[in-house]
Amino acid sequence: MAWRTREGTQMSVSVPEATLAPDKPSSTAALPSLRELRLVPLLTTLVFVAVVLFVFWTALQSVFLALQIQQIDPKGAAGGLALVVGIGAIGALLSAPIAGALSDRTRTRIGGRAPWMLVGAVATVVLAILLAQATSITELAVYWLLIQASTNFVFTPILVHIPERVPVARRGIFSASVGLSHLLGVLFGQVAGAVFADELLLGYLAVSALLLVAVLTFALVNKRSNLGVEKPPMNAGILLRTFWVNPVRYPAFGWTFLGRFLILTGFFPLTVYLLYILQDYAGLGAAAVKTMPLMGLAGMLGSAVGTPLAGWLSDRLDVTRPLIYACSAVMVAAIAVPLAFPNFAGLIVYSFLIGAGFGGFGSVDYVLITKVLPSQDDAGKDLGIINTTTTLSQTLGVGLAGGMVSFVGSYSILFVMGIVFIILGAACVAFIRDVR
Secondary structure, three states: OEOOOOOOOOOOOOOOOOOOOOOOOOOOOOOOOOOOOOOHHHHHHHHHHHHHHHHHHHHHHHHHHHHHHHHHOOOOHHHHHHHHHHHHHHHHHHHHHHHHHHHHOOOOOOOOOHHHHHHHHHHHHHHHHHHHOOOOHHHHHHHHHHHHHHHHHHHHHHHHHHHHHOOHHHHHHHHHHHHHHHHHHHHHHHHHHHHOOOOHHHHHHHHHHHHHHHHHHHHHHOOOOOOOOOOOOOOHHHHHHOOOOOOOOOHHHHHHHHHHHHHHHHHHHHHHOHHHHHHHHOOOHHHHHHHHHHHHHHHHHHHHHHHHHHHHHHHHHOOOHHHHHHHHHHHHHHHHHHHHOOOHHHHHHHHHHHHHHHHHHHHHHHHHHHHHOOEOOOHHHHHHHHHHHHHHHHHHHHHHHHHHHHHHOOOHHHHHHHHHHHHHHHHHHOOOOOOO
């Protein structure tokens, strides 16, 4: 049965794992509470896993890898980081749709998503240990590629729980929670990076083991047998189509994909290169690592304003596009601040504002995505495709950023790129016609 973006029937309290939540109840007031829908355990454990996953990604990508690359090639650190992140992102690009498609078609006593999440978490622990002991850029790139793939077997299946179990009028709080989890994960990831900066192996072990604990907790709390649920077909042709949704047939999905890719391309390079920006652009040198938690704290305070506000407005007003415009404007304003004030104070203000803007964007981002998914049977696969925007923005955006920094000779170019790409991404949202 095809996914519909308009009217649907009222969601019952007990929903099979393979059944998506209906899109639109008769009214928000008539919809049962999260407790009545038995969604509180899902929300709390989803936030736990998401925060830990973002802690893992942030600590590794923004601190651990950056420090390892500086030790291996001090003069070519910016280009080396761009190369490792770019190659690694290929793993996420290939794995995200496959993880979604496989979990769509898996039938076990604990559901279709949990087994793949557990496999991904165990593999991540092993790969993190190997990554910590890498001594060359090539080794770093290979292991980071594999970690990007393994962690996507956690992230993609967990996100499918939102359209699968949560009615539209309650998705705002879930999407806001994912957005807030990102900001909290960035903060605690930067703290973890600073704490373990001199003990990288211990740091890799700590954050990867915590991820395994979080995934185990989620799997145990949310186990839902889907034995007996009809399985979508799978063959070589279907597997190849795992990487494609026709944007002409589903234009709303296409514009959402492009807009999200552009916005993230503007945002991610500034996050990936934050340590180097603090060292060189703000002139902090070796003291930059210790200031990263302050940057994260400023971002978290901003997100504490933007994230719940945008999520509340999304549910209250039943709109997404105007909120994405507003959040994009806040992000553009944030990125302009360090251009005018290229110092630590300017970057602290930037962190607060980008936290508010990106946190708000995250609050409504997945609400919009769930409204444009083309298919019920392939929700996991389609979410996997959307999630490749994160990968592509790192592959292309971070690679482009590294090249531009080398060409211009200043990290200021990253702020200019951020403004341009976010404006273009927000403009794409205007072409999504069937969503308010």
